[in-house]
Amino acid sequence: MAIAFGIDIGGSGIKGAPVDLETGEFTAERFRIETPYPATPEAISETAFEVFKHFDLSEDVPVGVCFPAPLPGGVVPFIANLGQEWVGCDAAEVFSKAFGRTVTVLNDADSAGVAEQAYGVFKDQPGVTIFTTLGTGIGSALFIDGVLVPNTELGHVEINGHDAESRAAASVRKRDDLGWKKWAKRLTRYYQELEKLFSPDLFVVGGGVSRKHEKFLPLLDIKTPIVPAELRNTAGIVGAAVSASKAAK
Incomplete structure (x- = not known):
């Protein structure tokens, strides 16, 4: 072994x-x-x-x-x-x-992205995959044909004059007492911005809130397939x- x-x-x-x-x-x-x-x-x-x-x-x-x-x-x-x-x-x-x-x-x-790429939901995934963790902030890992492009900070993409994670992180949903629909609108805007910048083939969503993916992922209005991570803690x-x-x- x-x-x-x-x-x-x-x-x-x-x-x-x-x-x-x-x-x-x-x-x-x-x-x-x-x-x-x-x-x-x-x-x-x-x-x-x-x-x-x-x-x-x-x-x-x-x-x-x-x-x-x-x-x-x-x-x-x-x-x-x-x-x-x-x-x-x-x-x-x-x-x-x-x-x-x-x-x-x-x-x-x-x-976390390396683990997911090796054993999880995007193993052997070709093209551009963006792994995001929704938690206190928004973490990111970018992969091209399974190869990590390290140290991306895509949670800090600016949207409407705001740092994306200051508006769309999972902690913000709790802090501002947002319902799933309102939070999903903010996430939609965030992932649309990443679509515009990277034209990805797949989004993967990790972080603790991904356990409740059925409450918000179906509400996102984006073109790119988006799936929850399999490996968590x-x-x-x-x-x-x-x-x-x-x-x-």
């Missing part, structure tokens, strides 16, 4: 599990430690290593980290949910130093593991 290890860095918890690369399933129950505060690079990377050590895996198991920030050139340009000490850091360098081995790091939306860990395995080859 080919195994890689994935770690999901969140604002409240750091979670990890070994992943069977054939099936995309965990080979052991996920282990979680509370995110340390202050969430400095040293504290976060050391806690991530504690999560990894919990499993007593062999030295040659690839390790990947799903991280809550874009990583152009591997460097953190800004961050919301961890300490500001991360800004300007090379994330892979920070984690690799703590682990004493090479660690692959990628953005959390990219990681495992996607970040699985995508990180897959990415680490590919980087190790």
